[in-house]
Amino acid sequence: MRIFVAGATGAVGRPLVRALVSAGHSVAGPTRSAAKVEAIKRMGAEPVVADGLDAASIRTAVVSVRPEIIIHEMTDLGNVMDLRHFDRTFAATNALRTRGTDHLLAAAHEAGVKRFIAQSYCGWSFARTGGPVKTEADALDPDPPPEFRRTLQAIQHLERTVTSSADPDGIVLRYGAFYGPDTGMLAPAMIGQLRHRRVPLIGDGAGCWSFIHVDDAASATAAAIERGRAGNIYNIVDDEPAEVSEWLPALAGMLGAKPPLHVPAWIGRIVAGEHMVAMMTQVRAGSNAKAKRELGWHPAHSSWRFGFAEIARQSVARQVAA
Numbered sequence: 001m002r003i004f005v006a007g008a009t010g011a012v013g014r015p016l017v018r019a020l021v022s023a024g025h026s027v028a029g030p031t032r033s034a035a036k037v038e039a040i041k042r043m044g045a046e047p048v049v050a051d052g053l054d055a056a057s058i059r060t061a062v063v064s065v066r067p068e069i070i071i072h073e074m075t076d077l078g079n080v081m082d083l084r085h086f087d088r089t090f091a092a093t094n095a096l097r098t099r100g101t102d103h104l105l106a107a108a109h110e111a112g113v114k115r116f117i118a119q120s121y122c123g124w125s126f127a128r129t130g131g132p133v134k135t136e137a138d139a140l141d142p143d144p145p146p147e148f149r150r151t152l153q154a155i156q157h158l159e160r161t162v163t164s165s166a167d168p169d170g171i172v173l174r175y176g177a178f179y180g181p182d183t184g185m186l187a188p189a190m191i192g193q194l195r196h197r198r199v200p201l202i203g204d205g206a207g208c209w210s211f212i213h214v215d216d217a218a219s220a221t222a223a224a225i226e227r228g229r230a231g232n233i234y235n236i237v238d239d240e241p242a243e244v245s246e247w248l249p250a251l252a253g254m255l256g257a258k259p260p261l262h263v264p265a266w267i268g269r270i271v272a273g274e275h276m277v278a279m280m281t282q283v284r285a286g287s288n289a290k291a292k293r294e295l296g297w298h299p300a301h302s303s304w305r306f307g308f309a310e311i312a313r314q315s316v317a318r319q320v321a322a
């Protein structure tokens with residue numbers, strides 16, 4: 001099949017392009033940067049220079065490629081994550097979720113694309129009531145902390161627009177928190193913060209998280225091309241949702257660091273904001289039962305425990321070698 005991967009040079013785009021090319025698909029990948037053209041060619045895909053926030057530019061790219069499938073993996077979170085000002089940090093990504101989705105979907109319609117698959121998020125966006133692990137049928141947060149509001153609206157715009165599309169049909173993949181090569185999670189900077197105990201456990205740490213290795217996000221996406229049901233949302237997460245009070249100390253231990261410091265919720269609220277306290281104490285995780293059942297997909301990294309340990313071992317080995 002001919003597949004257009006918007007976000008081909010990104011953390012999940014790269015393993016996805018490699019997986020699609022090795023499965024025999026013909027893949028085209030847009031980038032804003034002429035400097036990344038060679039990287040796309042090296043993955044065996046066809047580069048196109050285009051800006052997903054410029055309707056004319058992305059239209060020209062899509063119409064010239066004439067793909068059967070479009071996959072929207074565009075995000076713009078940069079390297080530095082200021083999570084205290086969450087909506088500000090996510091502003092460019094939110095533009096890609098709203099205007100970027102609209103432009104790409106309009107181009108897809110014009111080019112006769114059959115299926116449109118888009119990246120969404122599985123985690124803090126769920127309603128913070130009821131059980132700790134949510135399905136795709138469960139509600140999103142009707143009253144998010146103020147710092148999450150614009151980002152949640154952008155996520156809802158993307159999900160509504162894509163799942164209601166008929167021509168092309170649309171599928172939304174809600175990925176858990178990414179880890180693996182080229183992600184911020186477990187990048188050297190993050191590992192340094194953990195080793196220096198600068199990532200405290202806030203409150204009771206009862207917030208429940210879902211993780212996904214980027215290679216597993218890529219394999220689920222490839223499965224959704226063939227087996228995803230039109231108009232559906234799938235949680236793409238590993239098998240082991242975990243409370244912060246479990247995964248954060250476990251991760252520190254894997255890195256040979258002392259356990260994280262404890263900070264009461266009221267101090268967390270002052271220092272990091274209400275939304276960060278919610279992330280540590282109230283958020284919900286996702287169930288992957290529907291993705292396993294309908295996509296026939298299973299994450300190779302079934303638990304963050306093994307995935308984190310693998311990365312921690314590599315980091316410790318690098319430290320010893322240095």
Ligand SMILES: NC(=O)c1ccc[n+]([C@@H]2O[C@H](COP(=O)([O-])OP(=O)(O)OC[C@H]3O[C@@H](n4cnc5c(N)ncnc54)[C@H](OP(=O)(O)O)[C@@H]3O)[C@@H](O)[C@H]2O)c1
Nearest residue numbers: 007009010011031032052074075076077078177178183184
């Ligand atoms: N679920 C999650 O946990 C989650 C979700 C998203 C991101 N993240 C993390 O956030 C960190 C940084 O992510 P990131 O979003 O900066 O980088 P990224 O995921 O590595 O890549 C973003 C992709 O979007 C493309 N893109 C961005 N703006 C575009 C535009 N206007 N037009 C066309 N393409 C555009 C980029 O293409 P070019 O640069 O080639 O133009 C690139 O291919 C990573 O650690 C990532 O794992 C986590």
